[in-house]
Amino acid sequence: MSERNLLVLVELVGGEPDDSAYELASEARKLAGGGTVAAALIGSGVGEAAQTLTAWFDRIHVYDDPQLAQPDGEAAAELLTTLVERDRPWATLVPHTNNGMDAAPVLAVKTGCPLVADCLSLEAADDGLKAVRTVYGGKVHARVSVRDAGQGLMATVRPGSCTTAEAPGAGGEIVTETVPADLVPHRRFVETIAPEAGAVDLTQAEILVAVGRGIEEEENLEIVQSLAEALGAEVACSRPVVDKNWLPKNHQVGTSGVTVKPKIYIAVGISGSFQHMGGLKGGGFIAAINKDPAAPIFNVADVGIVGDLFDIVPLLEEKVRELKG
Amino acid sequence: MEIIVCIKRVPDVSEAELDIDRSGQGIDEADLVYGINEWDNFAIEAAVQLKEAHGGTVTAITVGGEDDEEVLRRALAMGADEALHLRDEAFEGSDARGIATILHKAISSRPHDLVLTGAISGDEGSGHVGGMLAAMLGIRQVALATALTVDRSRATVRHEVEGGLERVVELDLPALVTVQTGLNEPRYVSIRGIRKVSGMEIPVAGAADLGIDPATVGLTGAQVVTEELFIPPRGEGAEILEGDDDDMVDTLIERLREHGGL
Numbered sequence: 393m394s395e396r397n398l399l400v401l402v403e404l405v406g407g408e409p410d411d412s413a414y415e416l417a418s419e420a421r422k423l424a425g426g427g428t429v430a431a432a433l434i435g436s437g438v439g440e441a442a443q444t445l446t447a448w449f450d451r452i453h454v455y456d457d458p459q460l461a462q463p464d465g466e467a468a469a470e471l472l473t474t475l476v477e478r479d480r481p482w483a484t485l486v487p488h489t490n491n492g493m494d495a496a497p498v499l500a501v502k503t504g505c506p507l508v509a510d511c512l513s514l515e516a517a518d519d520g521l522k523a524v525r526t527v528y529g530g531k532v533h534a535r536v537s538v539r540d541a542g543q544g545l546m547a548t549v550r551p552g553s554c555t556t557a558e559a560p561g562a563g564g565e566i567v568t569e570t571v572p573a574d575l576v577p578h579r580r581f582v583e584t585i586a587p588e589a590g591a592v593d594l595t596q597a598e599i600l601v602a603v604g605r606g607i608e609e610e611e612n613l614e615i616v617q618s619l620a621e622a623l624g625a626e627v628a629c630s631r632p633v634v635d636k637n638w639l640p641k642n643h644q645v646g647t648s649g650v651t652v653k654p655k656i657y658i659a660v661g662i663s664g665s666f667q668h669m670g671g672l673k674g675g676g677f678i679a680a681i682n683k684d685p686a687a688p689i690f691n692v693a694d695v696g697i698v699g700d701l702f703d704i705v706p707l708l709e710e711k712v713r714e715l716k717g
Numbered sequence: 718m719e720i721i722v723c724i725k726r727v728p729d730v731s732e733a734e735l736d737i738d739r740s741g742q743g744i745d746e747a748d749l750v751y752g753i754n755e756w757d758n759f760a761i762e763a764a765v766q767l768k769e770a771h772g773g774t775v776t777a778i779t780v781g782g783e784d785d786e787e788v789l790r791r792a793l794a795m796g797a798d799e800a801l802h803l804r805d806e807a808f809e810g811s812d813a814r815g816i817a818t819i820l821h822k823a824i825s826s827r828p829h830d831l832v833l834t835g836a837i838s839g840d841e842g843s844g845h846v847g848g849m850l851a852a853m854l855g856i857r858q859v860a861l862a863t864a865l866t867v868d869r870s871r872a873t874v875r876h877e878v879e880g881g882l883e884r885v886v887e888l889d890l891p892a893l894v895t896v897q898t899g900l901n902e903p904r905y906v907s908i909r910g911i912r913k914v915s916g917m918e919i920p921v922a923g924a925a926d927l928g929i930d931p932a933t934v935g936l937t938g939a940q941v942v943t944e945e946l947f948i949p950p951r952g953e954g955a956e957i958l959e960g961d962d963d964d965m966v967d968t969l970i971e972r973l974r975e976h977g978g979l
Binding site for chain 2: 403404405406410462463464465466469488489490491493494495496497498500501502506507508509510522526527528529530531532533534535536537538539541548578579580581582583584585586587598599605623631632634635636646647648649650651655656658663671676677679680683684685686688690691692693694695696697698699703704707708711712715716
């Protein structure tokens, strides 16, 4: 079997397809071997998004209904179960985003499809799918295989791990799907919360000094703040610092925080989880200071110092201040 | 309110140098320190706080070997009322669905108004066990909770969604919620606290007790099979600076200047 049909669940951010939609379209196209690449688009008032997707997919299954205005993993799983059972794609690809994690496991159980989580790369095999995924916080990679028992396969794919090809100009057909009238009585939407705007807008900062778990104690933040001051930079952080309430949420860079695009990013005591790196865009210069030589941050940084941040950071500050006179 | 919290013991790999073992399918465990999965610690705290506010019981459950009992003791020390250890050779090598299947069999036969799990585990990290378990139990679920309150038969959950946003939703109990880090401040567990619960009996249940066909779980039943582990190529992108602190910092400043940072 060389022709395979695939289905991609499109994630919408602010009403527009997320980058992951194009990454998965490209990856699905590679796996399809000439087969059909379809999308499932779920939301309210998504006509324009569907049009955009016609360049990328052969078919776009559109679920457009006011009930679907707020993304809801359970509603998505319910709709896709019907679609997967009807069309039985060889594989269904879901972005490994917050919403994807909400929907995929439910969908896998409802459809009976084997599900492999958080894949970095996928490869079709004779009897199923092979994937590379990370384990142990990204320090180890695993080659895994999933066998197709006839129901089709499922994978969630880490955003940013697949390359987006040129839009194939697929001229996709838009298929309007029916949404059951009583679909979403399960979750009642209350409100959406955006991070409070802080005194500074990190998204506009040219230089960021970002601090992570390695800082150990709240009072140690001072050395990072003082380095930022010397550099004329703003202070950002990774999740553990916000979890401990040492810095407000609007300082958190990551897929569950702020997306930034500085020219220079200095990561201090940050291991470099994909959730954190997912908030760093724009291809700026990344410097990492971490005592753990195996920290995943060194795989994505441009320059790295393996060392004790409590020695390196004050020394760096001192030298920067000397230089600036 | 009957609360079940599903927890797991994992190695702390945050600063550990990891090596692949001889089988090529696991990591060398000899020098690793094990403890409660970070996300699960927040889940236990959430369960205990809800019980303290609304009454009821908290039952902590883990699937694992003998050594994994330690996290159940820890949960008891934090305030869980009961613990259940799902232990059987047949469970070894289970994938996410296998673990969910085992938990499902154990939970479906007991009262459960609220089931909590950590959103992710620090070892396998699929983030899918909770959602699968909810689907098997046929109850509502929400992933990645950052706040959770319960009012009679209704849970209000704030959870992380797209574009750095959070969404607040209400759902009827019974429900399953997967918990993000930072949801609360997990209480400190002292050695004395652990000692206090050392006499509590922790029941063990295996495949036969739960009515599980061993062929559907463990390595035999796994749909996702690990063929090989490997350490990703290190420092692919980074120029790792050399020399003493002075040299390294001087070079770093040079690089920052080249890229317009000074």
